Amino acid sequence: MYDTIIIGAGMSGLAAGIRLAYYDQKVCILERHTTIGGLNSFYRMNGRDYDVGLHAVTNFTPKGEKKGPLARMLRQLRFKWEDFSLSPQIGSRIAFPGCSLDFDNDIRLLTAEIADKFPGQVDNFQSLCDKIVDYDDLDQATFEISTRNVLKETISDPLLIEMLLCPLMWYGNAREDDMDWGQFCIMFRSIYLEGFARPFKGVRLILKNLVRKFRGVGGELKLRRGVAEIKVDGDRAVGVTLDNGEEIEGKRILSSAGRLETLRLCEDVSEVDVRQSGQLTFIESISILDREPSKLGNDRTIVFYNDSEKFDWRPPADDLCDIRTGVICSPNNYEYGPEDGKLDEGVVRITTIADFDRWNNLDEQKYKIEKLNWYDKSVESAVRFVPDFRGHVVDTDVFTPTTIRRFTWHDKGAVYGAPDKQLDGTTHLSNLFLCGTDQGFVGIVGSLISGISMANQHCLRD
Amino acid sequence: MSPADIRDVIIEILEDIAPDEDLSSLKDDVSFREQMELDSMDFLDIVMELRKRHRVQIPEEEYGELASMESTVTYLTPKMADI
Ligand SMILES: Cc1cc2nc3c(=O)[nH]c(=O)nc-3n(C[C@H](O)[C@H](O)[C@H](O)COP(=O)(O)OP(=O)(O)OC[C@H]3O[C@@H](n4cnc5c(N)ncnc54)[C@H](O)[C@@H]3O)c2cc1C
Numbered sequence: 001m002y003d004t005i006i007i008g009a010g011m012s013g014l015a016a017g018i019r020l021a022y023y024d025q026k027v028c029i030l031e032r033h034t035t036i037g038g039l040n041s042f043y044r045m046n047g048r049d050y051d052v053g054l055h056a057v058t059n060f061t062p063k064g065e066k067k068g069p070l071a072r073m074l075r076q077l078r079f080k081w082e083d084f085s086l087s088p089q090i091g092s093r094i095a096f097p098g099c100s101l102d103f104d105n106d107i108r109l110l111t112a113e114i115a116d117k118f119p120g121q122v123d124n125f126q127s128l129c130d131k132i133v134d135y136d137d138l139d140q141a142t143f144e145i146s147t148r149n150v151l152k153e154t155i156s157d158p159l160l161i162e163m164l165l166c167p168l169m170w171y172g173n174a175r176e177d178d179m180d181w182g183q184f185c186i187m188f189r190s191i192y193l194e195g196f197a198r199p200f201k202g203v204r205l206i207l208k209n210l211v212r213k214f215r216g217v218g219g220e221l222k223l224r225r226g227v228a229e230i231k232v233d234g235d236r237a238v239g240v241t242l243d244n245g246e247e248i249e250g251k252r253i254l255s256s257a258g259r260l261e262t263l264r265l266c267e268d269v270s271e272v273d274v275r276q277s278g279q280l281t282f283i284e285s286i287s288i289l290d291r292e293p294s295k296l297g298n299d300r301t302i303v304f305y306n307d308s309e310k311f312d313w314r315p316p317a318d319d320l321c322d323i324r325t326g327v328i329c330s331p332n333n334y335e336y337g338p339e340d341g342k343l344d345e346g347v348v349r350i351t352t353i354a355d356f357d358r359w360n361n362l363d364e365q366k367y368k369i370e371k372l373n374w375y376d377k378s379v380e381s382a383v384r385f386v387p388d389f390r391g392h393v394v395d396t397d398v399f400t401p402t403t404i405r406r407f408t409w410h411d412k413g414a415v416y417g418a419p420d421k422q423l424d425g426t427t428h429l430s431n432l433f434l435c436g437t438d439q440g441f442v443g444i445v446g447s448l449i450s451g452i453s454m455a456n457q458h459c460l461r462d
Numbered sequence: 463m464s465p466a467d468i469r470d471v472i473i474e475i476l477e478d479i480a481p482d483e484d485l486s487s488l489k490d491d492v493s494f495r496e497q498m499e500l501d502s503m504d505f506l507d508i509v510m511e512l513r514k515r516h517r518v519q520i521p522e523e524e525y526g527e528l529a530s531m532e533s534t535v536t537y538l539t540p541k542m543a544d545i
Contacts, residue, residue: 066498072501075503075507076504078479453503
């Protein structure tokens with residue numbers, strides 16, 4: 001009998017597991033995949049190491065800073081700042097036709113860029129920042145206010161509104177077109193007020209630290225152990241049945257599988273409303289280059305581009321992908337320390353919006369062809385906003401919404417989960433709780449915080 | 463435990479919660495929140511650590527007693543007298 005059974009060994013499940021095992025609970029993490037990490041794992045192909053998700057660790061604050069999610073997460077998991085070996089970004093860009101805004105980990109650069117390119121909006125931007133700093137608690141009602149309405153009241157230039165929204169939606173918005181005000185505030189802080197960083201060794205360093213810590217405090221991690229069903233007695237979960245038929249009992253269950261995905265596992269739930277599932281998913285086109293991107297004139301860490309003045313954040317209307325907007329990340333362009341040196345090869349990662357159903361409906365042959373096709377189209381679209389690197393590509397990889405779905409089991413491969421978040425993490429069962437993406441915090445630091453706070457709130461105080 | 467021992471126990475816990483913090487200059491009469499930016503998650507940790515290490519139970523309504531080192535030691539002295 002476990003004190004807590006955790007479903008999923010992604011960031012949120014591992015963080016929750018560390019908290020509970022540290023305080024002497026008997027904890028087991030069950031993970032269906034052969035490896036840990038979930039949406040942010042890593043793999044090896046053609047002799048090269050790839051990260052699945054990692055462009056940037058958001059919420060970066062320097063050593064010594066005590067406030068903010070990064071510091072809080074490190075304290076709660078008993079890590080030292082050095083354990084994550086984060087190197088700050090060089091600098092990123094929001095690129096729209098005829099207008100770009102550079103930003104880095106110091107809000108003064110973005111403020112100066114706005115003063116330069118939108119001189120009439122300086123005071124408006126300041127009042128937006130003031131509203132965000134004021135905002136502090138996450139009650140469900142204020143969380144769900146329309147961001148576009150707040151922005152319209154605060155900023156009078158529509159182009160600036162679209163430009164500010166672009167990176168924040170890209171890195172954490174599960175809702176189409178608009179964004180929850182709470183989510184906007186979280187993302188604004190984590191990207192513009194805090195910033196981007198990356199461990200030289202990529203996401204595997206973070207994951208290895210998490211697993212080592214979890215095992216070190218006595219937690220059990222079982223890979224290749226998918227949960228097929230959550231056993232229910234009255235209003236309580238009593239345990240799980242695994243894909244292999246094995247049964248495991250627990251006093252409570254914390255699930256990072258997603259809200260609908262978790263409900264569907266419950267023995268007492270016959271049907272879930274699939275209209276509530278998230279629709280936003282991506283393809284990622286990775287290019288390995290024969291030299292660093294900076295040698296080709298691209299010194300930006302991340303470029304968020306959009307090829308018209310209006311930024312559309314929704315699934316493609318009538319095609320496999322929508323490449324009018326995208327994210328171009330160059331992992332080489334971080335300020336790695338002397339002890340790290342430089343990455344072995346140049347890398348450019350391009351993310352564009354994709355449609356799960358259309359990808360899922362392709363037959364195997366067509367799927368392979370479309371991967372190549374959309375790699376070409378994505379890169380072609382991106383090189384309008386960064387120097388053309390196509391003559392220097394030595395290897396490529398592409399993953400699609402169906403890849404994401406296959407390795408994480410999230411409905412529709414939705415990267416940021418369902419649009420309606422369950423901030424308190426509760427479900428219809430009194431001892432079944434949610435953590436991770438569908439509880440409300442996304443991204444690496446966000447999902448770690450989610451695991452920590454749901455563990456604290458629901459699993460520790462008895 | 464004497465008040466001085468209890469103070470040491472709390473210092474050890476704080477060292478674990480905030481490994482990057484210099485605790486040698488901690489002022490006993492100023493709140494932890496102010497000096498170390500501790501938040502509610504950290505206070506839960508002090509409570510949990512006391513339970514884990516010394517089997518001291520602190521009811522949720524009394525978490526407020528742990529505001530500063532001084533108030534914490536005063537509050538814990540009767541509770542930890544026999545340990
Ligand atoms: C392409 C891409 C790029 C990204 N880039 C960034 C970035 O640059 N920076 C950033 O901060 N974030 C990024 N993210 C987002 C970030 O990776 C996620 O927000 C975060 O990893 C979510 O963690 P989680 O624990 O909530 O969920 P998950 O990682 O999805 O964890 C859930 C786990 O549960 C397992 N599971 C599901 N169902 C079952 C079951 N029935 N039984 C057992 N196990 C089950 C899954 O296999 C999975 O391991 C990116 C994501 C993607 C996909």
